[in-house]
Amino acid sequence: MDFTPDPSSWSGRSAPDIAREFLGQDFVCPSCGRRHAVATRAMVTRPGVEADFEPVLRGLGISGRPLVVFDRNTFAACGEAVMNGLAPFGPTAFVIRRDDLHADEQALGSVLAAMRDGPSFLVSAGSGTVTDITRYNALRAGLPFVAYATAASVDGFASSVTPLIVDGFKRTYPGKAPLAILADPGVLAAAPRRMTAAGFGDVLGKVVALLDWRISHAAEDEAHCPMIDALVDKAVQECLALSGALARSEPAAVGSLLDILALTGIAMQLMGTSRPASGGEHQVSHLLEMRDIQRHRAGSLHGDKVGIGTLIGMTLYLQLFGDGNLPAQRPTMTARVWEDEVRRVFGPLADSVLATNPHEPPTGADWEAQKRRISGYMEREGFATVQGFRALLPAAVRMIADIGGPVRPDQLGYSVQDACDAIGFGKEVNAAKMTVLRLADRFGSLYGFAEDVSAGLPEGRVY
Ligand SMILES: [Zn+2]
Ligand SMILES: [Zn+2]
Structure with a gap:
């Protein structure tokens, strides 16, 4: 509780850099007086991040064997790099093979069934849907969970709730925020432009x-909270300035977009609401x-x-x-x-x-x-x-x-x-x-x- 954010130090820094200060913190806010907490402890977006999985995850105290959840597209895009990066942990890959993938009972159950060997932690390798399916299973199984983002498509990576389709209705269920959000800008930029x-x-x-x-x-x-409001506002302005580079699919820009998406998820964790x-x-x-x-x-x-x-x-x-x-x-x-x-x-x-x-x-x-x-x-x-x-x-x-x-x-x-x-x-x-x-x-x-x-x-x- 001895962390105190200092908005006067924000000028000249990017919003995601500022957001990284909040990771793993639990503090009383000087701006609104409320207590804010963030369960996510690492946000790493850099080329070749897969090669750094071991030191990053060990630094968070993660050990044992993971189950790594892909869909067909993400396994084709990054399966080899992700599994090689996780090799020191003895990972098992699970690929959800469905064309119309939704976070529904069938997808949730397929991951649950794939957990038969009792993994020590879960890794999602995908965008919103794969992350949500993994997040809910991690919560129910009481396992740590790490999100590897394959597209900068949604701000839900850092979320602590899970939108699920159950009985055909979409509702918000509890979930688990990832301990770490990891991404490789080259992989993000190779995802479909849409x-x-x-x-x-x-x-x-x-x-x-x-x-x-x-x-x-x-x-x-x-x-x-004026501070959280100001942080998200700053992130949006930075995102608008990226639009030209995003239209050209420049990896650095798509990496920054992912950081900004993760930041808005962190903002939701800080406020405790969406x-x-x-x-x-x-x-x-x-x-x-x-x-x-x-x-x-x-x-x-x-x-x-x-x-x-x-x-x-x-x-x-x-x-x-x-x-x-x-x-x-x-x-x-x-x-x-x-x-x-x-x-x-x-x-x-x-x-x-x-x-x-x-x-x-x-x-x-x-x-x-x-x-x-x-x-x-x-x-x-x-x-x-x-x-x-x-x-x-x-x-x-x-x-x-x-x-x-x-x-x-x-x-x-x-x-x-x-x-x-x-x-x-x-x-x-x-x-x-x-x-x-x-x-x-x-x-x-x-x-x-x-x-x-x-x-x-x-x-x-x-x-
Ligand atoms: Zn506040
Ligand atoms: Zn959204």
């Missing part, structure tokens, strides 16, 4: 997530993903949909606050219509959605008081942030497209109705979480926006 674009989209999402968080703190006193990294843009993404599960569609990369959700989120912020005032209050959806719509959109999930989302927005004097607090925050800095979206939005559209990612839902095969439902009902994914979607709903602006924007996106009329 994976890098997805990782860029997942980082870009933080521009909406951070503003959501600040407004929620102002309006509803939600816990907020708040520093996930807001309304992730809610749009989750609803689109739910449609894939309902339709048994193969689906797309998480960060693709987060990037799209971010562009929509910035558009909504501009519509709400772009003129430097709070929006005019319009009538909100009645509880009866809302319930019917939730049943239509969520189908078999509707009962649990209705049970966790009481339709009780603040009204009357309570809402007027919250509006004054929102107004105060917007005057202090929020309006300026939203004004910044005027330039950032078109730039972000170009950056994602240049790196090779999609910028509109129709590019991923979603209909106008899918996009409309995702914007209108993404907020119900997290009960009561204040995001730009819920905010627009309170002002009575959300559903009209969802209809206009979803119809205009495929025609290129929105951005």
